[in-house]
Amino acid sequence: MLAMLFSGLHVGVAMAAVALVGADLYLGAPVINALGTQLWGATDSFTLLAVPLFVLLGELLVKGGATDRMYKALAAWLGPLPGGLLHTNIGACAMFAAVSGSSVATAATIGTVALPNFESRRYDPRLVLGTIAAGATLGILIPPSINMIIYGAMTNTSVGRLYAAGVVPGLLLTGLFMLVAAGLCLWRPALGGAPEARLPLGERVRALGGLAAPVGLFVMVMGSIYAGWATPTESAAVGVVAAFVLAVLHGRFRVQLLHECFETTVTVSSMILLIVAAAFYLNFVLGILGVPQALSAFVTSLGVGPIGILFVLFVFYLVLGCFLETLSMMVGTIPIVVPIVVALGVDPVWFGIFLVIMCEIALITPPVGMNLYVVQGVRSSGSVGEVIQGTLPFLAAMVLLILLLIAFPGIALWLPGLAFD
Secondary structure (H helix, E strand, O other): OHHHHHOOOOHHHHHHHHHHHHHHHHOOHHHHHOHHHHHHHHHOOOOOOHHHHHHHHHHHHHHOOHHHHHHHHHHHHHOOOOOOHHHHHHHHHHHHHHHHOOHHHHHHHHHHHHHHHHOOOOOOHHHHHHHHHHHHHHHHOOOOOHHHHHHHHHHOOOHHHHHHHHHHHHHHHHHHHHHHHHHHHHHOHHHHOOOOOOOOHHHHHHHHHHHHHHHHHHHHHHHHHHOOOOOHHHHHHHHHHHHHHHHHHOOOOOHHHHHHHHHHHHHHHHHHHHHHHHHHHHHHHHHHHOHHHHHHHHHHHHOOOHHHHHHHHHHHHHHHOOOOOHHHHHHHHHHHHHHHHHHOOOOHHHHHHHHHHHHHHHHOOOOOOHHHHHHHHHOOOOOHHHHHHHHHHHHHHHHHHHHHHHHOOHHHHHHHHHHHO
16 A cells, blocks of 8 residues: 555555455455445445545635735734744744644634735744645644544544544643744844834724634634533544625635635545545454454564553654655554554544544644645745755754643543543
8 A cells, every 4th residue: 555655656546556456366256346335335425524524624714815804813923032023923823723623724824814915024934834834734743633533534533532632732832832933033133133113002802803703703603512512533524614794794706716616615524435435444444453452462472562552653743754654654554553542541532633633743744744835835936955954953843742642641631531421
């Protein structure tokens, strides 16, 4: 499967091909004939219905103009800090992540909004690009997250618990990113350009109106889940309706706008769900062959504890993320890895957060880091090498968060226990 992926074959095709070859060699016609049933069963899922809804929610917010107002409001409050608008980039990424569920969408959206603000300012361009590319990775950690929906569907883990587990690590990583930006600018003030002027309190308070839409949507979507009023899919549908109303209120509603939003939603959702359906069939074939059970027994027989396995998986995903797109990396390894860690006593909710953070790291590690190229595509000049250099300090912050999670699992498990137990 990895050989086919590295050759450039589509992820879904590679997974389905490996599953079909395995079924033909070892299991015979009945399992091969089950392909259609498995594909239908994988996509006939109320949980996965949340994927296109969250994609549509993000599209409506971007094209409805909410992102521009959000960025200006954050700049009014975060601009005077050491590092100035660098903190605005990170904060805007975190807030957009809290309503979009996609890192790539966050990178493209915040990059488009933020970069014009730096054209006349003397910020180090590498650090500016690094804050956007790294900050955008928060899109799959801070709930709602499309990756968490897929992980939950493939492992029968509660998406609500995964969302709750992502809140504290997401806020902690946002804080670490801001500390990195502030520390670099205090160490070398030239990196942060000229200090931003502090606006009068009245203007800053008025600017808070720009945060009303994303904060209100986050409270509506996540609050309904934690209160038990709605499932993630139902809350996503409510969020879509609210985003549509906001577009109308802001005077951005056009039939063409809806057409563009729907077209992007269909394209992105089809790509994601094709991969997920193929991964479900691969999981089905591997399960019948007994591969996960055999691997779990083998790892258990080695006498290696959970901590040792987690460090091995950290290195494994770090290397794999340099060559595979994050969704491919995640769905391709879940059928093998999750049974092993669960057999060792690792909480599947905790491991879901671990895996999502490793996917975040993969988004900014060359040569395949998607966010690197998305941010580079938004700029008008320069090389992707500058984006890579700018993300290195933030990559270190992500590694630190992984170490903290391993040392203190309660960082991820405290809120799910509080909300659902």
